[in-house]
Amino acid sequence: MTQSSDRSTTSHFAINEDCCRKMAAKYGWTLLEARRRIAARDPLVVECIFKGDAQFPKSPMDFSGGNDQ
Amino acid sequence: MSRLIIFKADDSSAPGWETRTLQPGGSLTDLLGQHFDYSNGPVPEVGYRLPEFKHDDAAATFDHRGGVTHQRLSPWRVSRVDEYVGNTGQEAMDDVVIAYCAYAPLPEDQNPWVETAPAIVSPDSFGGDMAAYEAWKSRQVVTV
Numbered sequence: 040m041t042q043s044s045d046r047s048t049t050s051h052f053a054i055n056e057d058c059c060r061k062m063a064a065k066y067g068w069t070l071l072e073a074r075r076r077i078a079a080r081d082p083l084v085v086e087c088i089f090k091g092d093a094q095f096p097k098s099p100m101d102f103s104g105g106n107d108q
Numbered sequence: 109m110s111r112l113i114i115f116k117a118d119d120s121s122a123p124g125w126e127t128r129t130l131q132p133g134g135s136l137t138d139l140l141g142q143h144f145d146y147s148n149g150p151v152p153e154v155g156y157r158l159p160e161f162k163h164d165d166a167a168a169t170f171d172h173r174g175g176v177t178h179q180r181l182s183p184w185r186v187s188r189v190d191e192y193v194g195n196t197g198q199e200a201m202d203d204v205v206i207a208y209c210a211y212a213p214l215p216e217d218q219n220p221w222v223e224t225a226p227a228i229v230s231p232d233s234f235g236g237d238m239a240a241y242e243a244w245k246s247r248q249v250v251t252v
Contacts, residue, residue, distance in 0.1 A: 048159065050175055050227035054234055062232045063146045064110065070144040077163055077174040081244060082234075086175045086227055088161065090147070095230065 049093035052076060052083035059087030068093045111145040111203040115158055118187055122211040140184055140209055151189055151205050157181040158209065162221065170226050178221040183213035 048071060053059050056073040063070040069090040076086045117128070117138040130137045141158055160182035168177040187210040194202050234240040 046159065046179065046181065046222065048179060048224060050224060052173075052175065052227045052229050052233050054240075058233060058235045060144055061235065063144050065232070067146050067148065069147045069149070071159060072141065072161065074161070074176065079174050081247070082240070083229065083244070088159075088176065090143075094228075095232075 047091050049089050051087045053085045053087050054082045109202040112201040113143040113205045115140040115207045118208040118210050152186050152207050156186045158184045172226050175227045179224050180219050180221050184209040185212040
């Protein structure tokens with residue numbers, strides 16, 4: 040498998056772009072993009088998109104299936 | 109180690125040049141993207157493609173809460189890689205890579221949009237501020 044076929048990514052919401060970079064540095068991830076979250080209704084206005092399976096060693100809490108509205 | 113990877117179009121006249129601008133000034137640019145890489149992995153190979161993302165709730169299975177919903181490979185394919193390594197040990201990034209990309213779109217039928225997983229929220233989302241994280245968590249609606 041070449042890099043060109045590696046499509047997987049993992050998103051984390053964050054309060055700012057700096058948090059994205061700090062997460063990347065802390066956990067050894069690659070930050071592909073930091074994007075403005077559309078119509079955020081909370082302080083998490085940035086979406087950090089990391090390469091591959093950017094999961095925590097022990098996930099503290101995952102609201103990926105939740106609803107914050 | 110820390111590595112900044114800058115992706116640039118190898119031809120500033122490649123399709124889409126009219127809309128490749130720096131904001132808010134509007135100056136034309138050949139910058140396509142940047143990665144902050146702390147993985148200690150290799151530099152991008154020739155042939156690597158930048159990903160591209162979109163937000164399309166109507167086509168999504170999950171509630172992405174305003175995040176991206178789909179991704180696929182972009183038309184930009186790395187054609188040449190230059191690497192610059194810091195020499196003082198004081199640099200903000202240990203390594204800077206410039207990856208020049210050729211415009212080489214894939215056929216639509218070979219490059220479908222794939223839905224992404226919804227985003228994760230953790231204390232790191234708040235810069236490690238556990239109180240802010242707990243406050244956010246307490247405001248979430250629990251659905252059964």
